[in-house]
Amino acid sequence: MTTETLLQRATEILAPFSKGNNNPETNRLDVEIEASDLPSATAALMDNQWGYLSAITPTDLGKEVNKLELLYHFCEGAAITSLRIYLPREDQPDVPTISDQIPVASFFERELGEMLGVHVVGTPDSSRLFLPDDWPDGVYPLREEFSMEQAAPVEPRETLPEMGRVGNKFTVPIGPQHPALKEPGHFEFAVDGEIITGARMRLGYVHRGIEKATEKRNWIQNLYLLERICGICSHTHTSAYAMGAEKLAQVEVPPRALAIREIVAGLERIHSHLLWLGVAAHEAGFDTLFMYSWRDRETVMDLLETLTGNRVNYSITVLGGVKYDFTAEHSRAIHKAMNYLEERIRYYLHIVTTDASFLQRTRGIGTMTLEEAKYFGALGPTARASGLERDVRIDSPYGAYHRFPVSLITDERGDLEARFEVRMKELLVSCFTIRTIVDNLPPGELAVRFPRKVPAGETVSRVEAPRGEAFYYIKSGGGESPVRLKIRTPSLCNWTSALNKAVGHQLADVPMLIAGMDPCFSCNDRMITVRRKNDSHTLTWSQMREYGIKKYASIREPK
């Protein structure tokens, strides 16, 4: 279906609730609805299989307008439908929950509550997700009147109340010293014997308040701030931001610059997936593979360095283009490196699909069916390993992906093994695409001028990060800095599926299950406290990991 027909259908589906429609961009439909209609409007979209909930953007429109605005963004292919709700600005306005229909919404709703002070009626968990324990109640960082003085630390409160303990269940908290992308998290698993019966999490150890900070920095400064959301997918963030800003400023980026951006995105995917392969192998106790894959990852790091001058946070993107050009020397180096990597990746693909002891940790573990992947809103390779065809590069090609398309890799099995396979095959695709672009690099300018002030407007830009779709909503008021910038990173969505899939598995599988969704691990160590009924003791993540490895080793070698 084309984008127009998709939007046409969405208009029809939402007609009974609509208080007014408009099309802010050609691929977007904006439907204003009453807050009380939200559950039924969502249900109508879901019943008609129209899209998935990608993000919720809460904005404070300020004292003058005296309203809060919530945007519920649903995406299908390249089409985006946003449900727009206006709420009164006084303390704690009500909005009904939709997390009973869409589980991933519960994270977004927790964010609504703590960031903007919206009271989500009926949401299953309204505890804090990002803000610190010593943050005062009733102070909301995204409100216009927020100032640092209001946020003076108060007596810390327990943000995760104890999970109910029944019979001989106990709770295993993991974290927070845990190396997720944007956010190290704290998890709690309720366990009955060996089997996990419940799971939940708390983020915010790495929450820095970047969304708010963007409002104080100008368009160019933001590029470098946003790059540092995540050192592993820094290029994703700069591309998403630059694309949005360029759309708003109506700047046409030269094709050569777009192609170079795609090359760097491809290299970033290779470095990220190889990094993940190493970390996941380490969690399974397969340290040889960890060392191998990280050794080969250095090939990509060298390429990134020769191309951009930096190994991490490459800063190749500027608003309006790219900074560095591509020479014949680079292309020779890339060809050589791609040949080498392709061979290595084939070898890894062979290992992860044949090594018996490795397969014991991955085959049939954490299986997620297609329906579940859809229901939990999984993204990226995690979703594609369950057969869900969801890839922004293909659904809604941006940048140079029109000209240099990539092929979609999916798998039907949905277990950990499938996720390994999908990622490795994606690397082969990346190698192939990079080569094609290098050989057919369009000539021309590298960058065009970008204005200091960006015309008022709002836009959505979506980019496929190594871990799934990254979602940016950018609103400009015509000034030197954005009025509102909303970022939703893929890992946040994948947590829902990982936590839900953990239920019913053994505690020993937890490291692999978490590593399997690639929550942007940097393999650092976490503290785990095992609380039994009467005693409580602390384990480190490595002890936890060893526990998993030993357990499987004992299954392997019958005593």
Added chain:
Amino acid sequence: MNVSQNYVSQLMGRITTWARVNSPWAIHFNSGSCNGCDIEILATLTPRYDIERFGIKLRGSPRHADVLICTGPVTRQARERLLRTYEQMPDPKFVVAVGSCGISGGVFQGCYNIVGHINEVLPVDAFIPGCPPRPEAIIDGIVKLLTHLQNGTRPEPIQFAPQETA
């Protein structure tokens, strides 16, 4: 203390210094970094850089560690965990701050959830600048710290001007 006791204690001191300098164990703590520094620290472990040449090993538990390698600015939520990790380490302990964020708060200065840089929370012995520093720089920083230890000195503490809040 008689002469032979004195000799023994000196010898013991030399042996512990020798052992400490040749096999410092480290723990890594991310108190709000973007992961850029963390992946570079991890890269130092891998074959290309191989920090184990210097006997340095990354450990999971603070109770085994001599060196605390910190990355990132300190967020409000992580501050207490950082202090707790530091307190759990046996004496003598050393702190290395990796990356611009850890040194000054970097790009995140003035964000509402940031307490400040690492030196505001813990006494830092070595600063390794860069965003992120290259693995070579990280190794160099740690080796410099070890050289100080070998000479029986501790790096001079650095005084910072108070940080401006935006």
